[in-house]
Amino acid sequence: MSGGSGCADFHLYPEYLIWQSVLRSEILQEERVSTQTNLSIAAAALLSFIGILTETSLNVTFTTMTHEFGLPLSTIQLLTSGYLLMVTIVMSTSAFLLKRFDTRPLFRCAVVVSIVGTVLCCLPLDYWLLLLARLLQAAATGISTPLLIHAILSLVPISRRGTYIGLANMVTSFAPALGPTYGGLINHYFSWRIIFVLTLPLLVIAWILGETNLRLKAKGADESFDGIGLVLLSLFMVSFTQIFDQIGVNGGWSYRVGIAIGASVLLLGLFVWRCLNAKWPLLDLRLLCKPIVALRGVNYAVLQFINIGSSFLLPVFAENLLGIDSLTAGLMLLPGSLLGAFIAPLVGKVYDRRGPTLVLLISNSSLLVGAVALWFMTDKASVVLLALLYMFLRAGFNFGYGNTMSDASKFVPVERQTNFNSLFNVLQQYAGSLGTSVLSSSLSLSEAHFPDDIKVASIDGGENAFALLIGLSVVALVLTLVSVRIRKHQPVQMHSVGE
Template identity: 30%
Template structure:
């Protein structure tokens, strides 16, 4: 069925597979660009609302957390709701969130709009991946996942550049206005071209699991995000982390013991799938962290424009866009181990210079190093995700997608919060004392800039540690054909 130009949906009706794929990828592109635009626009938003990096980063980490919480819920909704209706509902929710963000008079309401957008994104991403895995045969999945990677990378090309230009000439509200006509077009196309291709098998949504996951991951994110303001020894931070860890532990225990879990963690019994989920999570931390840190460094430390910071990131995103489909094809020929080792090696080695950024670091070198990092990401992300999914039975594809996306999205959110907290903590500790403010304005400005620079370098040092750990894990990858006797009990 998957190899035919006209496949059949769950109702036996023919449909054009590539038209359906195009609509899915267009919707995915829209939500990805939305997320990445905020990264470049964040310094300007912080200035407009008079907030610091610890508060502003909630637009990113809060978005990722909500996204991550919605992914397993969507995994269950896909088996209860027609996939065409679910996709259109997600795009309508995204439209509502965009309208809230456009009209937000203050930061809390802007964050509210972002949370609504994140809920929609958490529906679109796993739905798109599950459909791609179902309508393409195993030997085609490398190419299919490569197309997904291409869309994600194109979002990284377009998002920062457009956001930079808009921020230099208008304001951040225009960024959200751009999505209003785009979403309406996608809804129109979806009404004509989308089909129900995910088999329905109604499962009860476990509300206790949803509550535990929301409280657990939310408390962890809040705890790590509060470090910059209160320090690691703060009672608020410690209590939040303890509550978060406890709720996450209960959530994992419940998912492993009930009959119809919200998140089927039994997929982690596959060693390669488990390893791929961990490595992908670390890659996300390294990638999201750099995407957030680099604009802060270029705009707040180097004093460059938002457009300039966006353009610095474009070559790397373009290389990632070109390489994601190619890495999917190469994966089919040589396997995952060599690609993963090479990719994580490039990502790790290219992160080292970011630990030693200075006020005179060449922008050309910075652009090149960022491009090398994303080249490494492109060699790891698509192949290792595909290899992990290929070890699972067909009926567990939705579960595998949910676990992979949830794990790496929530880890990306918490990892980003950790990096921002490290940056803020170091910056705060090295900021000149208030008694020095009246002595020499120029000297104080230099000292403040040096404090922010040291904070950025410290955050990249933590990111480097994550990269080294993931690189070490890639050497444990073993090439193994998919086993048809996967233990599901």
């Protein structure tokens, strides 16, 4: 019997190996990402990359533009803050758009709008038409960035999603890394309009890739679109931003500032009421009723405020105080930006192994150290010193940015993840817009007080701006410490793969 059994096993063993090999091949086939999927993701990633690249590359050209257009910095900076504001507004509609419309016509709309805006930016237009062109580009970015994540989550197998999400984060990290240097280089040797000329071929490539490969169908949306909520949110964001713009333009308090404050309070109240009472609200504000989600949301917004605000502030501050050109200002930010891009895909592993407390403490502590050092060294600033301190800010941002949102998402039920993503995207985009507006107002206010000495005005405005960054960093650090205890008593609602 034993011999017969052994003989039978011997004959069956090769068949078992063949069956196992076939099964493994089928599994690998299911996990393999098709070329069409890769090209679809590449199309959305390229369009998002171009949007972020042009946004960050303009920051080093604002000093040139203030002379060219004869407008104050508080007005010129709308090319960035207004851009981010439009991205925020469009992103707030992304959950509805991706459920209602197929991805190819959505992408086609985004790329056509982006090309129209880019062509207008290349032309010798006045400032307000240039701003309109930038808003068109922003609308395209507001569609393409959520579409990129949607394509990954819909088309990539779960076992490969981490890799693809990491690559998407690399895109959003490298674009800011290259932006200031790219903008400074172009502005130094050519004209800032060439920044947009060189992106046109890339837009055409993105269009071809998306048109031939994007095939995702809409899932259908049972809910109706909250148009009233969108109008209220848009009006609130514009009016609240106007508070700081008017302070910068008028050199301090004016009746327009009072009107903007009153309108902001009223509109915010109406928007919150609408979101809490509408059947299908634009943003699910009830998610913030969970303390840990609210704490992470504030931290997330602070990180983006400091990130976008400092990338705007430091080049302008250095150009005015040190008399450097836009190329040097762009290169000054390059080491910090590259450090941040390098850190971005690595810190997730630290978070997976050690949890959120360590990475968020490192994040907010680095921001605080960098901000305090900038405040103390404002009048002793040099290109090398500013570059080193920006590395602290950038490292702090990248240590906390992705992990803050990832940790908050664990306390949100699976069925509300889309609402959560939309809420946090709006928070971080608007925080970036505010960062540019508020810090610009600080510089403009000081220039109004010291109109005859740009260096004294730069030091005064810089000290005020850096003091604000210190305050925000302290708030974020305190909230992180508070969250340690709160998190222990909050039940995790959602587990990632492998947990």
